[in-house]
Amino acid sequence: MTRPIDIDEIPDGPHNVDETEPAVILENTVVYDDLPIGSCDPFADQLTDLITDVNNVEDGPTKAQDGSMLNIDKIFKSMKSYGRYQVYFFVACQILSISSAMRSVAAFYKLGRLVPGYECHDELNSWSYSADEVRQQSTLVCSLIQNCTNLLTNSQWHSMYEEFQWVCGQDHFLATVQSLTPIGTFMSYMVSGHISDRFGRKTVIMVGKAYSIFSGIACALSPSFKIYLIFTFIGTFIGPISASASFSLIVESVNPKYRLIQGFAFQFSVGYMLAGLLAPLFGHWRIHLLISSLIGVPAFFMLFMLEESPRFLLQKKRFAEAAAVLTRIAKFNGKKVVFSEEEMKRIYDASDDAKTQKAKHYTAVDLFSTPKMAMYAISQIVTGMAMNVINDVFFYNIQDLSGSPFMNIFWSGALRLWTPFVAYGLENGRIVIGRRKLLLLSQGIVCLLLTSMFLIDVMSLGGTARVIGTMAVLVGHTLEFGLVWIAYKLYTTELFPTCVRSIALSTFSCTSLLGSIATPQLTYLSKYWHPAPYSGATLITLLSVGFAAKFLPETHFVALPDTVGQATNRQKLYREGKGQTTKINGNMPEENVPLAKNSS
Incomplete structure (x- = not known):
């Protein structure tokens, strides 16, 4: 029976998973290739997980048996898409x-600028102006207010306009x-x-x-x-x-x-x-x-x-922090899985692009x-x-x-x-x-x-x-x-x-x-x-x-691009949908391909 890996069961050092009780399987991974040098970090989105036995990995990025690599969108799906x-x-x-x-x-x-109505109840100076009339004749109302000793306002709200007497300000002041x-x-x-x-x-x-x-x-x-x-x-x-x-x-x-x-x-x-x-x-x-x-x-x-964004952390090559963040989010969602710094480094360091690409x-x-x-x-x-x-x-x-x-x-x-x-x-x-x-x-x-x-x-x-x-x-x-x-x-x-x-x-x-x-x-x-x-x-x-x-193109259920090349050539991006298959670099991806075989 398949069960998640308990963090407490995993010792320090390389994470060797017991093949008799494999972890949860992630599916439908894809590979981004032909990425241009000098664009955004092409591996900011690529991770491994603990379901792959490190002893079975050759030199180079951690891969599933079909040769594909994980991306962060798949990682979040594995730890509960919306937890x-x-x-x-x-x-x-x-x-x-x-x-x-x-x-x-x-x-x-x-x-704050609601205009009140004004009324003057002086014995020889009685007048009334509604809020609409005040807005249209603010200069006239201002002069009348200054000559009124028994002034009342009509409003449900004591606004700044009323408190700071903007009726006597220049018309263009607030604008x-x-x-x-x-x-x-x-x-x-x-x-x-x-x-x-x-x-x-x-x-x-x-x-x-x-x-x-x-x-x-x-x-x-x-x-x-x-x-x-x-x-x-x-x-x-x-x-x-x-x-x-x-x-x-x-x-x-x-x-x-x-x-x-x-x-x-x-x-x-x-x-x-x-x-x-x-x-x-x-x-x-x-x-x-x-x-x-x-x-x-x-x-x-x-x-x-x-938690900090794992994408941001990977782009900054802060692999230990990225692994810790993903592990804590998984635990928050009730998934006892762990992600390792060494696995993330192996994905990044094995790439020729990662070795030659200069920071920009x-x-x-x-x-x-x-x-x-x-x-x-x-x-x-x-x-x-x-x-x-x-x-x-x-x-x-x-x-x-x-x-x-x-x-x-x-x-x-x-x-x-x-x-x-x-x-x-x-x-x-x-x-x-x-x-x-x-x-x-x-x-x-x-x-x-x-x-x-x-x-x-x-x-x-x-x-x-x-x-x-x-x-x-x-x-x-x-x-x-x-x-x-x-x-x-x-x-x-x-x-x-x-x-x-x-x-x-x-x-x-x-x-x-x-x-x-x-x-x-x-x-x-x-x-x-x-x-x-x-x-x-x-x-x-x-x-x-x-x-x-x-x-504007359609971006519905399309993976977030990590490079300028992916943003420009959007047909290369992984797409998720009901019963959908999408061409990736000219090929149709296989559906439901596991990362590792279930040996049980």
Whole structure:
């Protein structure tokens, strides 16, 4: 009978497995060959495991009897494709995402800038202006407020706008501050990928999340808007360094079949729902921001239990650490198997490429190193910009929509709850829709929905038409940050090889901020041409659909590429699917070929 190897039963030194009780068999391994010298480490993804008797291995990489070698995706499949470790990782990231979502809602460019209504009850100076009238006639209202001694405000939420009296600020002040804020994030994303590849995914995540929580608390307690801005600008540089590392680590720690599930750990759905419900109850932006920040503290301590990416460790030739990490993850998942440093060294050292290949320092320029990768990059840049434009148009103009701003935020989260289930059903159900169709269909629908709101604005329609337009914007925002977001993130992870994957995530997060820089100016222009924000959102989504349709391939159930050669020649990559066989270097791989014969 087959049983897993107990870690306690294995002595120090070479791991000789008792052939009378063989370990669990892994299947369908493939060999990557003809890899170009000078690309990413071609052996960053190749491992052996303990089911092969070392005494039966000739000089060279540890191989199965069919001559094939393992890859990390197969390793994760062997130790349980989606086990307790992956669930724990998901929960930790989701709690942090809830905290982040609630904090973001209270920011100065979202609910923080909600405009109140003003009333003056002086004996000889009585007047009243609604929030909409204040937004359109802020200069007039400011002059009236300054001459009023008995002033009242009408609002459910004590916002920064009210506390810092932005009604008397220059009209372009907030638009300028909003456009400048992403600069810190821009700079952060420029270096975060390199920092992640230098210090590791986990270290970057810990530092970024720690400051994110700290800056939220500091902003809530800030005595003035200037102090608030200082903490915010510092936070925009330090906080986002963990974003790309988080996504890289979570998808590099699971079998390809479950990357989609792990990607939804970063969704803001529950956070937006809680924010929409709790913000009116808290009644003050400071209280809301403080509580939202504290929610993330328990999840931060959960991060200490996470492991570094084994792909990253192998690429850095830290074989002992890679073996220890994989062993601990297997134990977390209830699989008592062990991975050895010597076996990993043997795989790497036996390769002629490993002996001759020189280390290379990779930068964002390498994302454009081949024509195909350049086209992938351009498409991802446009889609990232579209996502930021849509998100900012929604929040910057939330008082311009029908209904309560708080309920609109609640619905923006609630309407998104179904997207993980639908995406997973489409991915793994009878009708399989891969990344490409998922992106094209969802982004295409978003474009149509935003076009409808644009036309309603152009024709200055109100009443029922405005309600329909609001519903269209809510659904569009839901799809953009439900299905489009996950397809976009997974595409970035799956299109680009290991040594530039973190750089790709940080680079595209960086370029997407061009949308955040432009949107505040579109919002400011709405004072002169009301449809301006939705015209920009419609145009950028149309471009996103066009570039994706033209340049992006399907990456559904395809192994993560480790080299530039694999990323360019994707037909060489191992594919996993129901009843699928895939040509590898011109040959059809045999199905269900064991690594070692079961001698029992």
